[in-house]
Amino acid sequence: MIDNDILERVLAEGLRTGADFAEVFASDWRGTGVGLDDGKIEQLSTGRNRGAGIRVIAGDTTGFAHTADLSEAGLMAAARVAAEAARQGGGGTKVIALTTQPSRIVSPIKIDPSTIGKAAKVDLLRRVDDAARSAGGAISQVSAGYSDGRTRIVIANSDGLVAHDERVRTLLRVSAVANGDAGMQTGFDSLGHTMGFELFDKVQVEDVARAAAGRALTKLKARPAPSGSLPVVIKAGSGGVLFHEACGHGLEADLVAKGASVYKGKVGELVASPLVTLVDDGTMTHEWGAIAIDDEGHPSQYNVLIENGVLTDYMWDYLRARKEGRPQSGNGRRQSYKDLPMVRMTNTYVLNGEEDPTDIIKDTPNGVYVAHLGGGSVNTATGDFVFGMTEAYLIENGEITEPLREGNLIGNGPQVLRDIDRLGNDFAMGNPGTCGKDGQGVPVGDGQPTLRVKSMTIGGTAS
């Protein structure tokens, strides 16, 4: 995308005002999106966004500018703006010699979606519409989206690093509405992987459509969720967002450094039930949050965050690792070339326990079984978090019984981690997610085996 000798000159320009670090992050994204709604392919859209963000760090100050102009002149102009923004007196020249890093592949791509005809992508959605509508006469509306994107990335910095990467992600989303006597209900499901079009050789889109339609149909018979505290059993592969919110964000070193995390100063301490081992793993092949290198050029890693309940480490980006004089952990990510990198999660999951999940349900006299979760959010400083249940049931006398209407669950991260009292042996990854922080969204994955939280507050309306 950009020659090394141009990158060297641009980085040198970035350092001209006396900064101690300069970085170029250039990307070229091309993608296709198809939308189906109301029984029709509404439109097919293709797009391209490319450009470069230039970061210059002088002491504790970061200057950043970006440009859609990848010519040498365009890059130099952006470098000057970034350098000016980070001006630290002094000045001088520094020669930069770049060494290209060996390329690394975490998620090999078999079929680049850009080589697949648009008609094949449209056909996937037609199949989704048919399958969702055939799931039940009460299905009154279906919308679905297909999207794929390929991003080529070049990252170079004044420490001499040049790294290249190519990322391909493919996503299918299905949303269904069912209409019954008591009004409308919705169901959603999605499928997304760091993978090419071969995704659809492995997974039948009809299954995704039926899962979405099934959720809407199930809820037609649902009664209001309980209000108050109850034991909660979370199905394997549906509750990773709990860990993402309950502690993942609180383990991001930038938030910890500012004292905005309840986990500050807790490394080496027991912060969760000894059943819990939590990992953030950017190397998990083909998962939605998988990356070969992070957006600062550092190889992705398998990082153990909590081991048998004990906090072992936080997640790190370049800036925070440099301040602490420790290695990065491959968690420096950004939404696009227009954004500064921050500490972000990749695929965050809880390792398997030993129990048969059916025993966990059987041993729960009364509670709520959550089979599918929506989004969530957390206040990292207090640890208070919420997440939405989009498919849930009552547990009565150790059996899953009636479906429940939607609602939020609320808890406090450290408390909920300690209250995990049962852990299954049926690990599964969940739906692809987009994690938002400081206005930037990045693709993330999550997973866990079936587990039970002794007590959580369920935000329904039934007493």
Next chain:
Amino acid sequence: MSTPDRSGELLTIAERVVAMAKPGEQVEAYVSRGLSTEVRVYEGEVEHFVSAQSEGIGIRVIRDGRTGTSYCGTLDPSQIAEVLAEARDNLGYGEPDEWSGLAEPDGVAVVPQSLWDDSLENTTTARKIELAKLLEKLTLAGDSRVRVDDSNYSDAFGEAAVATTTGIRVAGRENGCYLSVGTLADDGDETQTGFGFAVGRNVEELDLERAAREAVDRATRLLGATKPESRRITVVLDPFVTAQFLSIIGGTLNGESVVKGRSLFANRIGEAVANPLLTLVDDPTNPLAYTATDIDGEGLAARRNALIQDGVLQKFVQSSYSARRMGMAPTGNGLRGGYGGSPSAGCLALQIVPGLRSQAEIVAGIDDGILIQQVQGLHSGVNAVSGDFSTGAAGLLIKNGTVGAPVREFTIASTLQKMLLDIAEVGGDLEWLPMSATGVSLVIHDVTMSGA
């Protein structure tokens, strides 16, 4: 120094694309360009300074009811030709829809707005940094228990143009600035968080004292908060919370969700859907609204639309597509998320007609209730199709007419349909907030609080 309006250049680019339409084609080109600055200060030093420029073009082509779109993040002429060719190719894969089409001029006059202030253009970088530093200092001075997470100054200018083969040709520009501060308040082992903000068309309009005061107050007022008992209760929503609630209600009053069978309120025009105390309008022509605008994303004049009058449903907001399909007049509510997106119907600037009393007067009349000062998880706990409403919340208990103990880590739940009918009072404390809805204190009866 006054900066010339260069949005005409964008219109020229858009018109050039439209001129390339082939017989039988409808073509729309949307062109935008923007520049923004962001300064973040931490502990008296600049943590980062971001200078961001963006530009792009989105093209829609419609032929025989089929739509294709394409976009790219540059205004390079060779790329634009490729975008048009792509959009044309893409329409071959869309399915015919008899109502598809572009907006057409409907004769509604544009209400001119002052969306541009030259003085912001002339604000120096040093002054921007100084403002963020000053906000941090003022906030820290407010209370010894308070720390500042980050103090930010940002400003942005944007210009855009739309041209179509149906006769739309509009261009405009706007700018504005924004200050925000995030706070942490500590008491022993406990930490609570808050934030404050100020907005303006120029830096003189930014009220730093108020932003600092609110950031301190939001973080400290929850210290010592406990988890309340579960029960049904009367809630008073703070104006900031009401604005978020109204945005959700606005999302359900949308012609596109009606025609696609996803609206709670389909077929209910003329019916009482809310307590008669509620009158809700969408009025982007009111210059006090943060999201005030003169034209919508499809190039039609923005206008005042009464959606709910004295509790009775009057109207849905429409894009040109949904208006055509419902056989209704356009309402000028085509929303556009930048050059990469297609327009869709949405509210532009929701306003609730205020009542008479202050929040203190309202609270004085409540024996047992809760003042909700913040909500968390509206995106995950509210379903605008089924109407289920459940959100994390924090606030102050109200006992015998006075606010008392802070509470947190609980939810409030009901349904959107029921909450509208359960509105018991609309406050007179109208606040213009930096979002697409205004706030007032709003009293709602019979909401379920779930806690311990």
